[in-house]
Amino acid sequence: MLVYAGSASKYFGLKLAKFLGIEYVSVETRKFPDGELYIRLGKEPKGETAVLVQSMYRTPNDYLMEYLFISRTLKELGAREVIGVIPYFPYARQDTRFKPGEVVSLSVVLELLEKMCTDRVVTVDMHLHRVQDIEEISKIPFTNLSVMKEIGKYFRDRVERGNTVVVGPDEEAEQWAKVVADVLQAPYMVLEKVRLGDMEVEVKAKEEELIEGRDVLIVDDIISTGGTIEATVRKVKERKANRVFVACAHAILAANAEYRVFHEGVEELVASDTVPSPYSLVSAVPVVADYLKRLRG
């Protein structure tokens, strides 16, 4: 087994190879002034299983195209199997045709991976809305791991034991909040998101008393523009939370998200290294490595 990494995940790939104790093959990736990519694999994968690591955040089209170039070439150069490790998987929202004529981007991306010789996909905390099981729409094996337990462990010594509540901004976030709360042996709750034109969050009345005077750890899968987190921080502050912490798997932080996350006052923002940032204080590498080890048998 060899680890190859695209330009989005050089560091993740290096850590993964070290964790697995297998070879990290350098991949040269450059952009010409005209925007075209130049890619060269440091070693041919003849007869080996190639693990190709490429997260697809912020410039997903660029990173996906680079992935496809490499994946196709790995198979051409003799890889026995290509396992795509895509720590942040893009285009998860557009999983169905809401209006006539829409492109169902998720389906096209999955088909591109398969057609360009990827045999298996591994990702982390992919946000599946309507699709309960991604394996239903993917022709190749697709595994969705989670870094939420690691996020819970990170906060064990950070929040006040016995006086902390984990909050998910909406019902879709309940799955993440529950896992983190279990690790912390803390209660959890979700807010009810009521959209009024823009972003407005209303707390269910019966659970309000859970917030007052406690440390609050807000947990979501993705922070994109920061609007949901901003509204949630405001709400728990109104409910007289003690300290407020924010955690997510994927800190995309588009546009002015950092302003929106921090401006109401937050102790700390913690994310995983699926999207590299200074907030990448929890690593998804061990979770991915464990899975690949089991796969290798």
Add this chain to the structure above:
Amino acid sequence: MLVYAGSASKYFGLKLAKFLGIEYVSVETRKFPDGELYIRLGKEPKGETAVLVQSMYRTPNDYLMEYLFISRTLKELGAREVIGVIPYFPYARQDTRFKPGEVVSLSVVLELLEKMCTDRVVTVDMHLHRVQDIEEISKIPFTNLSVMKEIGKYFRDRVERGNTVVVGPDEEAEQWAKVVADVLQAPYMVLEKVRLGDMEVEVKAKEEELIEGRDVLIVDDIISTGGTIEATVRKVKERKANRVFVACAHAILAANAEYRVFHEGVEELVASDTVPSPYSLVSAVPVVADYLKRLRG
């Protein structure tokens, strides 16, 4: 036959539909703050031939990915045939493996088009280096048209009749220079490019007398960083050219190319509309339209 256009070629698509007298179907393309595309076709192509226009300049990965999303969806929504009109075709240089481990990008791009349901490709003045015939490596019909005659016509009233020479910067440019010279009934020549570390151009001695005192029209297929044109302008000025004009099919103009083209003194820069710019004074639309008409029979 319906015309669909991606975000790189809205205007080209509109002109093409008008020229052909067929329907232009609006395609909505937006980018979310996280970099993902939202795409919606204004009309389903059920049973029709769909012409999908998307040039792939400057941000080729973005435009190619958008193309693939649309092409795949056109077929899914019932298009009888998908004809990809790609006025500027990217990744033409990397058409073979020069060093072990390199990605042969051109092959992968061609395979992506085919696998994502494009039935036929039409492009304009594609720069084929080693591959003499693109049809050899493309599984789907691939047609390479030329806008060079139109460029020649544009200059008929601009340069001095009987006192003009067309110059190609190097031997590869001979094919373009010849066509333009034929239209202008002018002589042509190519310089011999001798690379000395960076960019250096040496004129073949025997043809020097052709330049002195004449209008010079430098013709190439692509202007990317402008280095070749800059050196060529300098050289023909040293050889005492009268006025110097520059023309190309594709004005990519990456980095500081405009500075490099203009700073030695140039009368005019003229390009086609395959890459939209204020220099797009010649249109490739009639050439493409004529071809599509013949195809339709």
Add this chain to the structure above:
Amino acid sequence: MLVYAGSASKYFGLKLAKFLGIEYVSVETRKFPDGELYIRLGKEPKGETAVLVQSMYRTPNDYLMEYLFISRTLKELGAREVIGVIPYFPYARQDTRFKPGEVVSLSVVLELLEKMCTDRVVTVDMHLHRVQDIEEISKIPFTNLSVMKEIGKYFRDRVERGNTVVVGPDEEAEQWAKVVADVLQAPYMVLEKVRLGDMEVEVKAKEEELIEGRDVLIVDDIISTGGTIEATVRKVKERKANRVFVACAHAILAANAEYRVFHEGVEELVASDTVPSPYSLVSAVPVVADYLKRLRG
């Protein structure tokens, strides 16, 4: 008098110098991989008046900073006077403090120009909202020229004489519509923009009969995201306009503006060359040149 041009306006500068019959001094501008600019003037302006041309569209901070670097250096290297020709002038909207703590960007930009040794500013069709006279807030002479007459002339042979109406999308656009209508000897009207959450346009009832069956030429100063134009096209089409044309001074065309302008069906989009694009079919160069000639006396 010498003409210098920044990287946003190489072509405009070249045309301006040619029109004025004065020297165009090449300015080398490059960006290092770390994002810093390298700038070198082709000739020192000792004792001369330096005209510095730099439009500030799309990446206004980059182009403004480049301008300031050059302007400051021209004075340091002996320019008698620095005249800033800024065909598209940015930050015109934020001309007052609407809410406490806001930056009044326009004032800061004007102060930067003055402090960095610009002696006089010339611009074209700057969108002044509340400020009636820019000279009131600028410490240096500031001249706002207009390209609207040239736009009117362009359409003389394009629209049906005696059966055309010029439409401004809102009351602020009345000033531009009037000028274009005068040139065309056509009537003009403005729509009443009623914002309902997003963008909604309501036609004043009494003027509806002006639209039906006529060619409509929609005129505005700027097309930014295209929302206003999109709504206006839809409205005049509902009112049974014959053909619809769109014209503006500055085609910024941010985000998916081209889609929004064209998707309801438009004959042609015409803009000036203050913002270079394939729609730059009208030139602001003669207007600017005439003014500079008068200034020189």
Add this chain to the structure above:
Amino acid sequence: MLVYAGSASKYFGLKLAKFLGIEYVSVETRKFPDGELYIRLGKEPKGETAVLVQSMYRTPNDYLMEYLFISRTLKELGAREVIGVIPYFPYARQDTRFKPGEVVSLSVVLELLEKMCTDRVVTVDMHLHRVQDIEEISKIPFTNLSVMKEIGKYFRDRVERGNTVVVGPDEEAEQWAKVVADVLQAPYMVLEKVRLGDMEVEVKAKEEELIEGRDVLIVDDIISTGGTIEATVRKVKERKANRVFVACAHAILAANAEYRVFHEGVEELVASDTVPSPYSLVSAVPVVADYLKRLRG
């Protein structure tokens, strides 16, 4: 004393305020689709000292312009003093006119800070080439702090005690290597950079024996395109280094720098948080905070 932070340094500003135990004032910064900035200060600084934190990496023109907008407005809104904390200070290389006509960018940037109401500048490990003392060319007090001791401390438990050598890629890096070596009580050396066309590094013969079998910690101030580090890693590997670590103050990591740093095999890349990245494992906040405390008296 109040802390304001621009969009480049929200997190640094937050940590700085917390470290100093003073108020962090939220600054809203958004970009409109046309590229213009919207900025609003969360609180007016009337009569207070305003610390404005804005690092200027990767898109230095954008971040500098945003800084100038805020700095000017802080003074307008009553700040008694504006202290600019610019963790990464750009344009340090162009500190003199190497060729006629060049812009001396560093001088212009310093003048812009002063003219736009900054009273004092604090930065970290600024790369001063020819200028021995920045105070000579800055009209306002300018302090250059260093995070190198903190980098040394970080490696105390990472490298093998008594068997480590600190290496500076060239003579300019000797200053950084020495400080880190002192903290580690290790020897240090610098390579002699001999540029042969591109990047080539030659080790001084007499010191070669220092490398073989030892842990090597390569230290530089900035990693920009990674070329210098790539060559240095290759050289110390040829000299049979044991493990190789890389550290710098500012991890700019432009173009394909991550590939170049890692591909020859490196244990770890460590940088400070002046440029936020997943490698920001050492914080410059305590150094800056200590200085500001002393300043406050």
